[in-house]
Amino acid sequence: MEKTRIWLDTDIGDDIDDTLVLEEILRNPSLDLVGMSTVFKNTPLRAEFATRMLRAAGREEIPVLAGSPVPIRGLTPVRPHETFSQWDLDEKTPDPGIHGEEAKDPHLVPRRILEEARKAPLVLLAIGPLTNIARTILEDKEGVLKNSRVFLMGGEYREHRPEWNLECDVEAFKTILYSGLDIRAVGLELTEKSTLSPAEEELLARTGSDPLGDFRREAVRRFQKSTNWPITPHDALALYMLLKEEKLDFLPVRHEVEEGTVDGQARGWLKEGKEVPGMKFLASIDMEDLHQFVLNLGI
Numbered sequence: 001m002e003k004t005r006i007w008l009d010t011d012i013g014d015d016i017d018d019t020l021v022l023e024e025i026l027r028n029p030s031l032d033l034v035g036m037s038t039v040f041k042n043t044p045l046r047a048e049f050a051t052r053m054l055r056a057a058g059r060e061e062i063p064v065l066a067g068s069p070v071p072i073r074g075l076t077p078v079r080p081h082e083t084f085s086q087w088d089l090d091e092k093t094p095d096p097g098i099h100g101e102e103a104k105d106p107h108l109v110p111r112r113i114l115e116e117a118r119k120a121p122l123v124l125l126a127i128g129p130l131t132n133i134a135r136t137i138l139e140d141k142e143g144v145l146k147n148s149r150v151f152l153m154g155g156e157y158r159e160h161r162p163e164w165n166l167e168c169d170v171e172a173f174k175t176i177l178y179s180g181l182d183i184r185a186v187g188l189e190l191t192e193k194s195t196l197s198p199a200e201e202e203l204l205a206r207t208g209s210d211p212l213g214d215f216r217r218e219a220v221r222r223f224q225k226s227t228n229w230p231i232t233p234h235d236a237l238a239l240y241m242l243l244k245e246e247k248l249d250f251l252p253v254r255h256e257v258e259e260g261t262v263d264g265q266a267r268g269w270l271k272e273g274k275e276v277p278g279m280k281f282l283a284s285i286d287m288e289d290l291h292q293f294v295l296n297l298g299i
């Protein structure tokens with residue numbers, strides 16, 4: 001069977017779900033991770049974290065590129081959130097803030113993605129704010145359209161509520177929405193229901209008895225210790241959607257992006273609009289099956 005070529009774009013290092021997704025990709029024999037890029041705030045540190053994870057998996061040959069640290073339109077005040085929860089803070093104090101410094105070469109990630117898309121069909125799996133993907137479209141829209149599909153976690157499609165990946169770069173979300181690309185999205189209305197039970201978290205802490213599993217277990221431990229949040233594997237739904245697309249139900253996206261300020265913070269959300277060509281969102285999901293998927297890591 002031909003492998004699915006994937007480019008992963010991620011804000012790995014904050015919430016634990018991106019870490020789970022990267023592990024699942026590395027363990028899945030049907031997937032070929034051709035490269036990955038990091039997005040939002042301290043992208044070099046995120047890239048370093050990902051590189052260590054690849055090393056644990058013995059997959060150092062996969063390129064990891066530090067992408068755009070700031071949204072397309074520049075700095076926007078967004079809600080504070082836990083950053084770099086999976087770092088050993090004794091080892092290195094990460095810089096949690098945005099300093100307005102653009103990646104050294106903002107064309108680097110878009111050009112590498114386009115290069116991979118030219119070789120053969122490519123899936124862009126986007127599980128962070130959409131800055132890098134939007135920049136790729138702005139770099140060469142036809143180049144992306146020709147050979148790529150996008151699977152993303154972002155937006156909220158039922159109740160017009162703000163969603164993190166959308167509101168961290170509203171302009172990028174708009175760019176993708178109106179790009180004409182073939183897109184499958186999963187929204188917060190589904191992903192927020194995916195929280196693992198304490199017993200399931202316990203199970204996750206035991207799976208995968210190899211260096212990659214050890215790496216993830218340590219990341220989970222640090223995440224739990226520093227945030228005290230339950231594990232909600234939002235981003236895992238985007239990968240699940242890619243792997244099980246044929247069996248899932250999608251609805252056409254008939255939305256547009258609206259922006260506003262709530263309690264002094266810039267927010268963004270989706271409201272009703274005209275149909276977006278090429279883009280569909282996941283209508284429903286079997287949570288039990290999703291949990292099996294997440295808990296089977298390394299078994």
Ligand SMILES: [Ca+2]
Nearest residue numbers: 011018127128
């Ligand atoms: Ca993410």
